[in-house]
Amino acid sequence: MHPPAYGPLPSSITHLHPRRYTIRDSPGSSLCYAAGVSFSDTLRGLAANRGLALPPASHPEPLAALDYADERALKDEALARFWREQELPGTPEPVAAAPSPRAYRTTTKRRASLGPKGLALTFPGAAPARRGLSPSALDLPEHTAVYAFLIKRLSRPPARALASALNWAIVRGAAGGLAVVLNVRVFDAKVVRAGKQLALDLQGAGLGVRAGFLYLDPRGSDYYLEARRPAGTLSFKRLFGPDWLQVEADGVRLRFPPTVFSQVNGAMVAAITAAVRALLAPLDGCALLDLYCGYGLFSLTAGREAAHVVGVDLDGPAVEAARANAIHLRCADRVRFIAGRVDAAFLAGRLRPARAPEVVLLDPPRQGTDPGVAAALAARRPQRAVHICCGTDEIPREVAAWSQAGYALRRAVPLDLFAGTANLETLLLLEPGAAARGGSTPV
Structure with missing residues (x-):
């Protein structure tokens, strides 16, 4: 039996059958999610059905030669099919268009x-x-x-x-x-x-x-x-x-060293900060925990309405930049940044309980979160979590981890941050309770 096309099976896999496989998410627990083809493979199959010629899968810009209207329609259909194949709850919203779908990389x-x-x-x-x-x-x-x-x-x-x-x-x-x-x-x-x-x-x-x-x-x-x-x-x-x-975002100017990660699509920064704010809301009286915070983009824009903000990132220079940005914006009294690896041990041992009802934001790298992160966050009982996935193929694993921890997917908001490629940025809204069924309302 072959593993799913979206990458090698994790070393923690314990069981595999034609539709689903099981992995250990944390000691003494496991989670199960559907196997299937990758989002890229799904997209390429639909393109062939439509008579759209694409370069080889190894090409770094496989959709760049398409008319952008065709690309958006293709991504919408591919994501919906991927959702069904992976047996994910609900329906993803339409892909938010890029204002500059070509010549945009900063x-x-x-x-x-x-x-x-x-x-x-x-x-x-x-x-x-x-x-x-x-x-x-x-x-x-x-x-x-x-x-x-x-x-x-x-x-x-x-x-x-x-x-x-x-x-x-x-x-x-x-x-x-x-x-x-x-x-x-x-x-x-x-x-x-x-x-x-x-x-x-x-x-x-x-x-x-x-x-x-x-x-x-x-x-x-x-x-x-x-x-x-x-x-x-x-x-x-x-x-x-x-x-x-x-970078200028949401009316503020943020600085960061040239070695620190920033969004590759500068024209979409306004769209993603607006989408994050809408999904996090309401934040009045809440504590925001911003994981993988970088130089503070979301903490210092979408998090402005929160009573308290704690940002965490492994990259020391990024954390230093975030602290400097908070001082410059005169909000360091309510916004705190910590350098640390976001894993289950850190979340359980280093973070104090929130002083107010908590809301969580995660923006991990493309490979997704470490095992046990969702469970450790769920133990804090946040009112909701917004989980940003820049790798579509990681969504099933992340949703399964949250589901096992008692949090259900309520909305999936995809943005075309990587126009011209077979990638999407997808924002997931998760709340305590049973999985949502049916569609969702656009941001």
């Missing part, structure tokens, strides 16, 4: 390889090229211009030391406020000297680049900002410009 990256004809900057997983840039329909054009400039400058002999050491080129931000991060294998005198010269070139190029950085990653990792750095090494060097980026 964080982009390219894998670097240096050949005899110069530097190539290619998509992750793509075969190394002799020279040139992997084109993208989803990157901001300002980013494309910066990559073209980097290829030209770093293909010259004086820059060979830097080009040879380069793992990734990353561009962050929007027009007029771009930052370039060069992920390199070594920090030696030749690399730093070439980096400083490139910094001068970028500042004079008229490309809107306001900051540049070198980031040390001696492992040459597949992820462009490697967390497991050797102790005692210099990991980050500012070449020029401010050492922060910023």
Whole structure:
């Protein structure tokens, strides 16, 4: 029997049969959810039925060549079918459209390889090229211009030391406020000297680049900002410009370091903060627990009506940025940020009981929450939880974990944060009680 197509079975699986498999969610307990094809496979099958030609599944932008109306209709139908196949309760709401479905990415990256004809900057997983840039329909054009400039400058002999050491080129931000991060294998005198010269070139190029950085990653990792750095090494060097980026959301301006995660689709920040606020409401008199809080985007926007806010994130620089943002917004007296790994042990041992009726927000990475997180949160008896899934294939496991802990799915609100790809961001509203049946009301 084959495991579900959306990834390898967890090591904690104890039983498998044609429709459902069981995993241990915490010591002494297990949960069961339906097996089936991935959301991407469902989408591709429906596209074939409609006569829509898609590139291979490995393509990083498989839907970018479609008319956006066709893409939205395809995603709506695919998500509804995925919901039925996975035997999830209720019905997902229509996918909220992206205001800028192409040329929207405010964080982009390219894998670097240096050949005899110069530097190539290619998509992750793509075969190394002799020279040139992997084109993208989803990157901001300002980013494309910066990559073209980097290829030209770093293909010259004086820059060979830097080009040879380069793992990734990353561009962050929007027009007029771009930052370039060069992920390199070594920090030696030749690399730093070439980096400083490139910094001068970028500042004079008229490309809107306001900051540049070198980031040390001696492992040459597949992820462009490697967390497991050797102790005692210099990991980050500012070449020029401010050492922060910023985003405007819900009438406030928030700052964060260039190594910290932020939404890849800047045009959708307003939509997701509005959706989160609507699902969390009412917050008057409540305590908000914001898990995987990052630099405080939701704590400091959607959480403004809460009596108290506690944000938790593993990333120390993100937590420091969140604290600084709270001080800047003069709300540090009621908003507290803690550095820590969001797991069952942390939730049970480090967090004090809420001082008011509690509401929980979770925005975990694509792989979802650790086993036992839903159960540990349910033990706090929150009035409701809003769980954000940026990987559609993780939804069945997360809903099953909450269901076993006594919380039912009430609404599923998908947003097209990743237009042009086979991904969605889906907000799940969970409340104590039996599973909802039938449809739900749009936000």
